[in-house]
Amino acid sequence: xxxxxxxxxxxGGHGGAQAAALLxxxxxxxxxxxxxxxxxxxxxxxPLSKEYLAGEKPFDRILLxxxxxxxxxxxxxxxGTRVTAIDPLTRTVAANGDTxxxxxxxxxxxxxxxxxxxxxxxxxxxxxxxxxxxxDAMKAAMDRVDAAVVVGGGYIGLxxxxxxxxxxxxxxxxxxxxxxxxxxxxxxxxxxxEAEHRAHGVDIRLNAQLRRILGTDGxxxxxxxxxxxxxxxxxxxxxxxxxxSVAPLIAAGAAGTNGVDVDxxxxxSLPDVYxxxxxxxxxxxxxxxxxxxxESVQNANDQAATAVKAILGTPAPYTAxxxxxxxxxxxxxxxxxxxxxxxxxxxxxxxxxxxFSVIYFRGGRIVALDCVNxxxxxxxGRKLVEAGATVDRARIADTTNALKDxxxxx
Amino acid sequence: xxxxxxxxxxxxxxRVEGVTGRPVMEIIRDNGFTDMLxxxxxARSCATCHVYVGPDQLALLPDMSEDxxxxxxxSSHRKINSRLSCQIVFNGALDGLHVxxxxxx
Numbered sequence: 001x002x003x004x005x006x007x008x009x010x011x012g013g014h015g016g017a018q019a020a021a022l023l024x025x026x027x028x029x030x031x032x033x034x035x036x037x038x039x040x041x042x043x044x045x046x047p048l049s050k051e052y053l054a055g056e057k058p059f060d061r062i063l064l065x066x067x068x069x070x071x072x073x074x075x076x077x078x079x080g081t082r083v084t085a086i087d088p089l090t091r092t093v094a095a096n097g098d099t100x101x102x103x104x105x106x107x108x109x110x111x112x113x114x115x116x117x118x119x120x121x122x123x124x125x126x127x128x129x130x131x132x133x134x135x136d137a138m139k140a141a142m143d144r145v146d147a148a149v150v151v152g153g154g155y156i157g158l159x160x161x162x163x164x165x166x167x168x169x170x171x172x173x174x175x176x177x178x179x180x181x182x183x184x185x186x187x188x189x190x191x192x193x194e195a196e197h198r199a200h201g202v203d204i205r206l207n208a209q210l211r212r213i214l215g216t217d218g219x220x221x222x223x224x225x226x227x228x229x230x231x232x233x234x235x236x237x238x239x240x241x242x243x244x245s246v247a248p249l250i251a252a253g254a255a256g257t258n259g260v261d262v263d264x265x266x267x268x269s270l271p272d273v274y275x276x277x278x279x280x281x282x283x284x285x286x287x288x289x290x291x292x293x294x295e296s297v298q299n300a301n302d303q304a305a306t307a308v309k310a311i312l313g314t315p316a317p318y319t320a321x322x323x324x325x326x327x328x329x330x331x332x333x334x335x336x337x338x339x340x341x342x343x344x345x346x347x348x349x350x351x352x353x354x355x356f357s358v359i360y361f362r363g364g365r366i367v368a369l370d371c372v373n374x375x376x377x378x379x380x381g382r383k384l385v386e387a388g389a390t391v392d393r394a395r396i397a398d399t400t401n402a403l404k405d406x407x408x409x410x
Numbered sequence: 411x412x413x414x415x416x417x418x419x420x421x422x423x424x425r426v427e428g429v430t431g432r433p434v435m436e437i438i439r440d441n442g443f444t445d446m447l448x449x450x451x452x453a454r455s456c457a458t459c460h461v462y463v464g465p466d467q468l469a470l471l472p473d474m475s476e477d478x479x480x481x482x483x484x485s486s487h488r489k490i491n492s493r494l495s496c497q498i499v500f501n502g503a504l505d506g507l508h509v510x511x512x513x514x515x
Contacts, residue, residue: 025444044451061436062451069442297449325455332477334455375454375480382484 004101005031005076007311008093010083011108011245012036013045015277015300017064019106022308024073030103033076035083035095040132041067046297048135049159050327054166055139059132083109086252088270093248104311107249107260107268107275108300111242116151120213125220126236129156141235145169148235149223151210153180155326157239158193162328164237165200172231173197174208174223183241185335186345188358189370193328196354200329244279244293256281259293264317266307274310276303286322286338286367286385294338296324321386334378337368337385346397349374357381364390380404412505414438419445419511428500434509435459435496445511452496457481457515459495460488464508471498487512 007023009016012034020034034042042064051057070077078095085094092099113128115121125141128134138160148164150157153175164171173180179190180197194204209226213236222232244259255261255269259281266274266282277300281291302320309316324335331354339345342360349356355373359366359381365388371378380403384391391406412428414437426441435448438459447458454477463471468491474482478497482488495509 021444046453047451061432063440066440066442072442301447301449323456325450325453327453332454375477378455379480379484 003098004092004103005033006103007032007106008100008102008104009034009106009108010036010093011110011277012038012042012077012079013108013110013277013300014042014064014297015110015304016106016108017042018301018304019108019276019308020070020075021065021073022305023311024075026308026312028308028312031076032074033078033100034070035078035081035093035100037080037082038131038133039080041065041070041077041079043132044297045130046325048132049129049156050163052132053129053135053138053160054163083248086248086270086273088252088273091272103272105270105273106304106307106311107246107273107279108277108304109245110278111244111295113238114241114243116210116213116236116238116240118210118212120215120220123213123215123220123236124218125234126213126238128238129160130242138235138237142167142169145234147172147231147233148237149174149231149233150237150239151223152239152241153177153204153206154183154239154241155181157237158197159326159328160237160239161197161202162200164235165197165202166329169235170203170233171201172203172205172223172233174205174210174225176207176209178206180204180206184339185370186339186342186358186360188345188347188351189333189372192351192356192372193331196329196331242278242295246275246279249273249275261291264306265310265315266303266318267310274307276300276307282318284322284338285319287340288362292338292340294322296322298323321382330373332373332375334371334375335368336371336378336382337366339368339370342367344393346393348377348397349399359384359396366391366396377403383407412500412502414500414504415506415508416441416443417508417510418443419513428504428507430501432500433496434461434498434500434507435494437500438495438509438511443511446495447514448496454478454481454494454496457484457494460485460512461493461495461509462489462512463491463493463498465491467504467507470504470507485512485515487515 147170214222306318339360344361357371357377360368369381414428
């Protein structure tokens with residue numbers, strides 16, 4: 001007889017760990033297993049490009065739960081195990097040569113970092129930042145690195161650049177687009193972060209095309225741009241997004257083109273198979289009903305709650321407000337809502353003071369805030385985003401008006 | 411051994427070891443209490459590690475930063491003795507500190 005669990009969770013990241021903990025917290029007494037391909041128990045990912053990379057927090061301090069938690073709660077933790085196939089008819093998954101049965105399946109496998117394909121991409125010293133192993137490889141390389149090239153000016157790349165520069169490395173960031181954070185923020189925020197990184201000695205190259213990575217004795221020695229320029233470096237950090245890990249679901253017949261499609265209850269098109277977190281393409285009410293994937297701790301946790309409620313027979317649709325944070329140097333960025341596709345923005349406060357907010361509009365409604373060292377706006381702006389408020393631009397730009405007072409006045 | 415007293419949402423009181431130098435949030439998490447989410451891991455970006463501190467013990471704690479004060483304002487369960495447990499670093503002088511996990515919003 002194959003092994004079987006009432007709930008099998010694939011992926012031991014934020015979403016998978018939270019789903020298992022919530023099942024128990026809700027009084028679920030059935031059998032539960034988390035199958036994860038990494039060797040460690042579930043841990044926080046955001047510190048990998050921040051405090052863990054910087055050596056400010058040891059690994060045990062970024063564990064999502066104490067090591068004994070899982071066995072104490074009767075949650076089977078199958079680490080170092082990769083699910084390669086799903087059979088929705090027999091309700092089984094194939095993992096490391098075993099067949100494991102499920103009553104309900106929660107797919108929380110996240111994604112794999114997108115990798116470079118150019119010449120030199122496989123050289124030693126070309127690293128991504130997704131797992132503890134990735135961060136450990138970068139930490140191990142730190143001593144022999146004088147210069148690093150970061151490919152991709154998104155949050156992960158910029159956070160890594162901030163840590164590397166703090167360690168005295170000469171850092172160059174290559175961004176293919178005309179500004180950093182182009183996919184996730186508006187131009188004022190991009191320009192602010194470019195200036196901050198440059199002030200810290202980071203060389204930010206925009207519209208930069210990487211041609212190939214050069215090596216010596218199998219290790220990185222430089223990065224060559226399309227125009228022929230060679231930037232000497234001993235480390236290349238690749239932060240160009242993720243590819244959702246959904247191949248076994250799609251092969252089993254689940255719908256999805258970018259990740260796997262889920263409904264408002266995180267159900268895939270396969271019976272009793274749910275998907276949550278980075279890989280779950282869902283219709284988000286904060287994106288005007290467009291189907292999107294959200295790569296954030298907030299989304300992983302809240303979708304875990306949605307899937308667990310549905311499994312326990314108390315379904316409630318996913319309506320959580322997106323939020324996100326990024327710490328670089330002494331800058332604390334806090335984001336609410338989704339700015340993608342904004343058609344207007346207002347800057348509130350003076351970026352030169354290093355404390356300001358960018359408020360984004362779509363069709364006249366407030367859809368998102370990016371708050372830099374401006375926690376008050378982040379807290380008070382939530383209701384504006386949740387209401388999709390229409391507030392006069394001049395009133396919202398005027399920092400003498402508290403955001404919490406603008407909703408009723410709208 | 412210094413003690414941290416934790417009251418969980420069901421009203422049960424638990425005594426755990428207080429670890430000097432560690433944020434109270436981490437001590438609560440590391441003792442396996444699931445009532446507290448502590449979503450941002452101490453990055454001062456949410457209020458999901460909200461606790462109530464024994465009222466007579468408030469004076470023992472370091473002052474609240476402006477950020478902590480603002481984040482606590484996001485909770486409709488805020489009281490006079492509310493704190494974010496990620497912002498309280500435990501030490502010997504806090505032996506016997508009593509925190510009650512606040513409900514989620």
